[in-house]
Amino acid sequence: MSGLISSQKPPSHHPFSAAAEAIWIPANADAPTRAVEELENGKIVMLPYEPFRLTHEEEAFLNPDCLDPGSKSIKYSPTQRKIWGAAEQHKNSTALAGLMARYADFARDLVNRLLPRYSAALIIGNGSLRPVEVEGRVQSKRHDDRLLHVDSFPSRPTQGKRILRIFANVDPSGKTRHWQVGEPFADVAARFAPRISAPFPGSALLMRLLRITKEKRSPYDHYMLHIHDQMKLDDEYQAAASRSDIHFPAGSTWIAFTDQVSHAALSGQHAMEQTFFLPSDAMRNPLLSPLRVLEALGCPTLRGLTAKGGREG
Template identity: 45%
Template sequence: MSDNKIVFEHAVTTFTHERWDADGQDAPFALEALEEGKILFFPHLSFSLTADEIALLDPTLVDPKRKNISFQPLKNRLTGVAATERIPTVRHLLERYYQDCCRLAAAILPLYRQTLHSPANTLRLHPITAWTNTTSWRKDDSRLHVDAFPSRPTHGQRILRIFTNINPNGENRSWRVGEPFPQLAQRFLPNLGRYSPLNSWLLNKMGITKTRRSHYDHLMLQLHDAMKSDRDYQQYGPQLAVDFPPGSSWICFSDQAPHAAMNGQFMLEQTFFLPPEAMKNPRRAPVKVLESLLHKPLI
């Protein structure tokens, strides 16, 4: 483990909220910390499961061809459930979680209320070790990384994620958290590969990407891969170990906060996208950080 450790308070801001429709008095503080790239940690914000929902906590419920069970609430589209008779219970669980996440975001991040979009969530039932031992290094999320999607370019949209540990056996969700994004970008940017508009066009034409990759998307994928492939950085780079106990929740911009999932099982995760111009301080968005370093537009 690295001796170059990050101070907890520099990476994580803790809140005492116990309700998803939280008192919004901390909203300005939460917004500032989130846009700085910190994790918002709610150690007492749990998501209660019914007896029928607790019975869903079984990895065999997940389709063997998929990593997780996924739900798009606005489309009522549920995928990844192996047992068809459990589909109504799973859908109800994920719809409830989506609604609670909307309440939380409205309470502590009211500035984003009208601009958060494209919600999707997942029920993660496998232990982290089940996929870290069998996947390629690019897909190994136990390595420090920032989120970037190979097939779904974001064109600078922020990736906001809410997580909740629903483990019934007392097991923590253990993460490593990395350095602030500006330092990260300065470290890796000189060695990232060149962007090819032609290659971007070809990938989209062949159906490999849903839309053309922008220069920004190219750089974020390169950064994602460069971080994961650098063993020295994984071991000795700036980092902090953080445990999220059962019954806790946390929020971060996962395209900005370097993170690695090290241990744990049974989690709910809600994703939203946010236009960078909807931020209080858009200059902190990764696209703006990279543009300032390169002195040119990337979208």
């Protein structure tokens, strides 16, 4: 089962769940090597002493009314310097865009310091501000992050690249963010991948032409998206799958390869997140990537797919 790793032991007032398998990493010269090793093995690296602090002006954006009614988060593209998902009165807010840009810079600085091995190869993706309470939110199963899942983006194929995400609990009231972490990816893949049919020939090109996807969906993306969906739609699995609880304190930051860590967000409000993509061949051990795990299971259409691209599905 996945565990929890920290660069330092958190102060006694941080309410960690005893059920979480905690492994502490001293803040020393060995921390970057250890962090890479543990992340690639499907662990979560937690940094209780790396808080992202909002200004008094920025705290106004923690109000759920700042969201567009049809959105669950405010999104930001660091490359385009663009926000979306915000309520009409905030769509052109320079203060909101500044907050999102500042968090993207914070996340980039953090991975550069903690994960220098990845720095040159990392590709920055979108970030998000999540001001809505997770618990009690009504959504379809495919969109319900309270169910155990691994991340895969329907409209943004990764073509084998890893999904590295940096989260921060910025709740001003001190509320923790409650996650559950499930079984290792190899076990998830062994359970669900054999149920998945190969992609229909030409389907990836058609979805790209119809602008359903931003890039051409590779066979890898096909399998990962179906694993994501089948995990959430399988009621028996959701009821019986092994899991442990992690409570992330307000002010804490944590990092995970969320395409590998089976996770569910059960409760919490006011979080920020920044996504990065990492080519699988930039890993210390590429054999631990979901791409190579699926290949080892014999998914036939994955043969020859590299982190730099993929064949059409």
